[in-house]
Amino acid sequence: xxxxxxxxxxLLEKPSSGLELTRRFDKSIGYFWSxxxxxxxxxLGRLETSGLIRALPAQGPSRGSKKEYExxxxxxxxxxxxxxRPEDPRPIRDPLLLRVRAAGVVGREGLAQELRRHLxxxxxxxxxxxxxxxxxxxxxxxxLQHLVLRGGIDLETFWxxxxxxxxxxxxxxxxxxxxxxxxSS
Amino acid sequence: xxxxxxxxxxLLEKPSSGLELTRRFDKSIGYFWSxxxxxxxxxLGRLETSGLIRALPAQGPSRGSKKEYExxxxxxxxxxxxxxRPEDPRPIRDPLLLRVRAAGVVGREGLAQELRRHLxxxxxxxxxxxxxxxxxxxxxxxxLQHLVLRGGIDLETFWxxxxxxxxxxxxxxxxxxxxxxxxSS
DNA sequence: GGACACATGTAAGAGGTTACATGATTCG
DNA sequence: CGAATCATGTAACCTCTTACATGTGTCC
Numbered sequence: 001x002x003x004x005x006x007x008x009x010x011l012l013e014k015p016s017s018g019l020e021l022t023r024r025f026d027k028s029i030g031y032f033w034s035x036x037x038x039x040x041x042x043x044l045g046r047l048e049t050s051g052l053i054r055a056l057p058a059q060g061p062s063r064g065s066k067k068e069y070e071x072x073x074x075x076x077x078x079x080x081x082x083x084x085r086p087e088d089p090r091p092i093r094d095p096l097l098l099r100v101r102a103a104g105v106v107g108r109e110g111l112a113q114e115l116r117r118h119l120x121x122x123x124x125x126x127x128x129x130x131x132x133x134x135x136x137x138x139x140x141x142x143x144l145q146h147l148v149l150r151g152g153i154d155l156e157t158f159w160x161x162x163x164x165x166x167x168x169x170x171x172x173x174x175x176x177x178x179x180x181x182x183x184s185s
Numbered sequence: 186x187x188x189x190x191x192x193x194x195x196l197l198e199k200p201s202s203g204l205e206l207t208r209r210f211d212k213s214i215g216y217f218w219s220x221x222x223x224x225x226x227x228x229l230g231r232l233e234t235s236g237l238i239r240a241l242p243a244q245g246p247s248r249g250s251k252k253e254y255e256x257x258x259x260x261x262x263x264x265x266x267x268x269x270r271p272e273d274p275r276p277i278r279d280p281l282l283l284r285v286r287a288a289g290v291v292g293r294e295g296l297a298q299e300l301r302r303h304l305x306x307x308x309x310x311x312x313x314x315x316x317x318x319x320x321x322x323x324x325x326x327x328x329l330q331h332l333v334l335r336g337g338i339d340l341e342t343f344w345x346x347x348x349x350x351x352x353x354x355x356x357x358x359x360x361x362x363x364x365x366x367x368x369s370s
Numbered sequence: 371g372g373a374c375a376c377a378t379g380t381a382a383g384a385g386g387t388t389a390c391a392t393g394a395t396t397c398g
Numbered sequence: 399c400g401a402a403t404c405a406t407g408t409a410a411c412c413t414c415t416t417a418c419a420t421g422t423g424t425c426c
Contacts, residue, residue: 002280003413009287019377033283034276039414041378063378063421076291083288084295087280089303089344091219095187095272097336098218102194103268104329106261110269118274143358144289151282151347158343159274162336173328188385204405224386226407248393248406373426380419387412395404 003043004052006033008071008079011053015070018044031129031152044069052078100166112170119163126156188228189237191218193256193264196238200255203229216314216337229254237263285351297355304348311341 010021010029021044022037024030035043047053052075056068071079096118103111129152137146195206195214206229207222209215220228232238237260241253256264281303288296314337322331 001413002278002283005287006283009283009290012290017377018379022377029286030276032277032279032286034278036415037377038379038416045379063419065422066377079287080291080294083284083291083293084299086299086302089281089306091215092217092337092340093187093219094217094336096274097333098187098191098194099268100329100336101214101217101333102190102264104327105194105197106265106268108268108329109265114269114271117271121274142289143354144285144293147351147354148282148286150350151279151285152277154343154347155277158339162339165335166332169328169332186384202405203407207405221387222405223388223407226405227385230407248391250394251405371426374424376421376423378419378421381417382415383417384415385413387410389408389410391406391408393404393406396402398399398401 002033003035003039004047005079005082006035007040007043007047008052008075011069011071012076012079015056015068017066017068019066032148047075108170112167115163115166115170119160119167122156122159122163126153126160129153129156187218188220188224189232190264190267191220192225192228192232193237193260196254196256197261197264200241200253202251202253204251217333232260293355297352300348300351300355304345304352307341307344307348311338311345314338314341 006025006029007021010016010024016024018037018041021040022035025033025035025040044053048055048069051072053069053071056070096115099111099114129149133146133149133153137149140146191210191214192206195201195209201209203222203226206225207220210218210220210225229238233240233254236257238254238256241255281300284296284299314334318331318334318338322334325331
């Protein structure tokens with residue numbers, strides 16, 4: 001139940017149309033809550049029906065013409081209540097860790113290459129976050145937004161470190177070569 | 186598409202019934218891929234239909250009586266192929282980071298308490314993982330399984346550090362007191 | 371008017387969550 | 399036999415993903 005709250009947050013930061021929201025979910029907000037345009041349009045409809053947001057006047061046909069939304073008082077209240085509402089962290093569900101475990105059973109053939117690919121992706125993401133930090137928080141800025149960005153940076157840092165360690169272990173474990181053998185049954 | 190592969194991995198490690206699998210998904214395997222018994226039974230049915238696993242003989246009625254499954258050659262091959270199959274990491278979708286961002290817009294009332302609660306949960310989880318490490322990997326053990334466990338440990342370590350930092354920032358930012366437990370009406 | 375970007379929307383299906391339903395076994 | 403536990407299964411619902419569909423405005 002986080003998508004509606006992500007949208008409320010985004011709309012409070014700046015009233016927007018569906019497409020503008022989609023763009024923002026590809027950038028800053030999307031760094032910790034991703035969503036596609038189909039999800040966003042559906043959820044905008046629901047939020048409007050629930051009376052948490054409203055479309056600004058100047059409507060044309062439903063398809064094709066731009067529709068701007070803004071948050072109503074009820075929406076702001078709902079969001080404030082949600083911020084404090086207890087909600088346990090979800091159990092981890094990570095395909096990469098699972099694949100490493102599976103490799104322990106069926107062999108690590110091809111896995112090292114995939115780990116290298118992920119390492120590269122996470123390094124890029126980390127560099128991007130750090131560039132954003134240097135640009136937007138040179139000396140302060142909104143402390144809460146900075147905190148969130150630090151979360152992203154720390155998370156990517158974890159992945160980079162873990163993947164480097166994994167590849168080191170692989171090299172050590174198989175002599176000189178990463179994922180050569182697996183010498184099946 | 187990871188659940189079937191999680192089940193194949195679990196069944197290769199040890200042929201099991203649905204309930205036994207459910208138990209194992211509440212422990213070791215569940216530490217990086219959680220699943221409920223309904224998901225597991227549904228997926229076992231699909232995997233059997235697909236010819237990747239089979240139920241061992243000695244069947245009774247479909248409800249109530251135990252059914253053991255084992256992985257067939259096709260299942261092992263599918264799992265080995267999946268280990269090497271490229272699959273990009275999913276974008277982050279974390280409700281807690283989102284709530285901190287929302288707090289920047291509607292106020293941080295009640296948030297510190299929730300962060301403290303999460304900090305406690307993550308500390309417990311970390312302690313549990315470290316106990317498992319001390320018990321199962323005193324000096325080695327399966328390097329891949331150890332690597333996965335290290336992933337869990339490092340991830341929890343990240344959360345603990347980030348939450349501690351967040352709470353420190355909160356205390357600094359609001360004078361002496363975070364949000365004074367919001368003492369309700 | 372054709373191409374293209376802008377903008378919103380529909381549909382089908384997979385995966386996950388929650389609640390409930392049903393049969394078998396064991397133990398007092 | 400009643401209760402608890404083991405064990406499998408159904409159903410409803412919600413979210414997310416993927417692919418497709420439709421309309422508008424602009425520029426050549």
